[in-house]
Amino acid sequence: MQKGEMYVGWSTKEDVRKRGGSGGLVTSMLAAALEKKLVDAVVVLKKINEFEAVPIITSDVNEVLNSAGSLHSVPSNFAKLIADRKLKVALPAKGCDARAIIEQGKRNAINLDNTFIVGLNCGGSMHPVVTREMLEVMYKIKPEDVHGEEIEKGKLIFETKDGKEHAITIDELEEKGYGRRESCRYCTIKVPNNSDIACGNWGVIGDLVGKATFVEINSEKGAKLLQNAVDAGYVQVQKPDEKGVAIRAKIKGVMEDLGKKWKGKIFVPIENGRLEYFRKELEHCIDCGACKTVCPTCSCGAVSKCTEYHLRGDAYKMSMYHLVRFTHLADACIGCGQCTDVCPVDIPLTRLYRMFANPIQEQLKYEPGMDMRKPPYFEVKLNE
Numbered sequence: 001m002q003k004g005e006m007y008v009g010w011s012t013k014e015d016v017r018k019r020g021g022s023g024g025l026v027t028s029m030l031a032a033a034l035e036k037k038l039v040d041a042v043v044v045l046k047k048i049n050e051f052e053a054v055p056i057i058t059s060d061v062n063e064v065l066n067s068a069g070s071l072h073s074v075p076s077n078f079a080k081l082i083a084d085r086k087l088k089v090a091l092p093a094k095g096c097d098a099r100a101i102i103e104q105g106k107r108n109a110i111n112l113d114n115t116f117i118v119g120l121n122c123g124g125s126m127h128p129v130v131t132r133e134m135l136e137v138m139y140k141i142k143p144e145d146v147h148g149e150e151i152e153k154g155k156l157i158f159e160t161k162d163g164k165e166h167a168i169t170i171d172e173l174e175e176k177g178y179g180r181r182e183s184c185r186y187c188t189i190k191v192p193n194n195s196d197i198a199c200g201n202w203g204v205i206g207d208l209v210g211k212a213t214f215v216e217i218n219s220e221k222g223a224k225l226l227q228n229a230v231d232a233g234y235v236q237v238q239k240p241d242e243k244g245v246a247i248r249a250k251i252k253g254v255m256e257d258l259g260k261k262w263k264g265k266i267f268v269p270i271e272n273g274r275l276e277y278f279r280k281e282l283e284h285c286i287d288c289g290a291c292k293t294v295c296p297t298c299s300c301g302a303v304s305k306c307t308e309y310h311l312r313g314d315a316y317k318m319s320m321y322h323l324v325r326f327t328h329l330a331d332a333c334i335g336c337g338q339c340t341d342v343c344p345v346d347i348p349l350t351r352l353y354r355m356f357a358n359p360i361q362e363q364l365k366y367e368p369g370m371d372m373r374k375p376p377y378f379e380v381k382l383n384e
């Protein structure tokens with residue numbers, strides 16, 4: 001196996017294949033890496049219910065096998081979990097997880113040679129609180145009655161414990177303010193080619209729909225991971241159908257174009273009153289620091305430039321903490337949405353950070369987490 005090859009595959013463990021998002025290949029590949037000592041630990045989500053899960057680092061193969069399945073309402077980011085731990089580790093990664101891991105690698109907090117990034121295609125994730133409200137308002141079902149979920153042909157489908165399916169198109173949900181998080185709508189990393197191996201259901205066709213995973217090998221590490229799983233008897237693969245390869249490429253293109261359209265819709269330039277707009281949006285900030293704690297590309301510790309300005313006992317009209325962070329993240333923000341997700345006073349932080357980052361990253365032709373170039377700000381020489 002080598003970089004550039006594509007396969008369709010599935011777990012040889014029937015229960016994992018059944019529980020898996022699309023065939024359980026990812027789970028089985030992670031478990032095989034652990035069993036054959038390719039890695040010392042694996043990161044997976046430990047499910048609490050349909051809308052809650054906690055990321056865990058484990059060396060227990062059974063715990064890995066139990067994690068099969070996609071949780072669309074758990075918008076976690078794993079990068080900080082493995083930073084500064086010196087682990088030989090494998091982990092599933094949406095595009096934004098992979099980008100953050102690569103950025104932490106550039107900041108020497110993660111050794112990328114020892115990290116196997118198993119990419120998951122990603123059309124988007126949802127905020128768990130918004131999902132619960134959406135279930136009651138749009139689907140007229142109680143969140144506790146939900147048994148499973150899936151996305152098919154542009155519809156978000158929830159299965160309830162009575163075996164019934166409830167489907168609404170994602171377009172309709174998003175028109176009403178539900179569905180994917182705002183940052184996911186304009187995200188254009190739909191197939192994570194920045195990972196070692198990209199896995200998803202796009203391109204799986206015919207009888208294998210729902211029972212197999214489409215994989216694209218992006219690196220030697222990715223080839224090693226998949227070959228190890230096949231050799232260990234955890235995974236079975238076959239060459240993909242040409243029609244499937246073409247369908248996957250087409251969907252990828254459509255989804256990326258949709259992301260670009262959303263970007264144009266959300267980031268309308270403010271002609272006048274830009275400063276006042278930022279001041280107003282940030283005026284309710286309570287300086288809790290949660291947005292810095294979760295930011296997966298920030299590798300400063302508790303003491304850092306921005307936190308020096310954290311307390312509001314000064315005469316500034318706008319938090320200096322945010323002004324420092326806007327500039328520091330201009331070349332590092334990956335638009336993962338974590339800061340907006342945690343803000344207790346609902347400030348649309350990702351949008352504000354992207355308003356600074358978009359023009360800088362576009363002008364520098366630099367997409368953090370998508371290539372291995374050093375962040376441009378690392379190259380800046382300060383004059384005395």
Ligand SMILES: Cc1cc2nc3c(=O)[nH]c(=O)nc-3n(C[C@H](O)[C@H](O)[C@H](O)COP(=O)(O)OP(=O)(O)OC[C@H]3O[C@@H](n4cnc5c(N)ncnc54)[C@H](O)[C@@H]3O)c2cc1C
Binds near residue numbers: 024026067075124200
């Ligand atoms: C939020 C989300 C959106 C997705 N959207 C698409 C899409 O639009 N098109 C497409 O082709 N594929 C998409 N996928 C990928 C797809 O759902 C399957 O994960 C993929 O096909 C691999 O299937 P599998 O059966 O091999 O994975 P499994 O064997 O089920 O393994 C899945 C692994 O992912 C982990 N995981 C589950 N939820 C999350 C999460 N929210 N964040 C990080 N890790 C998680 C689990 O812990 C497990 O380790 C998405 C996945 C997620 C999580």
Ligand code: SF4
Binds near residue numbers: 097123336
């Ligand atoms: S930001 Fe992109 S990669 Fe991350 S969850 Fe949203 S759509 Fe997926």
Ligand code: SF4
Binds near residue numbers: 334335
């Ligand atoms: S500033 Fe917000 S959107 Fe940007 S990388 Fe940090 S947490 Fe993600």
Ligand code: SF4
Binds near residue numbers: 285343
């Ligand atoms: S999470 Fe919200 S309230 Fe807390 S520091 Fe960040 S912007 Fe302010």
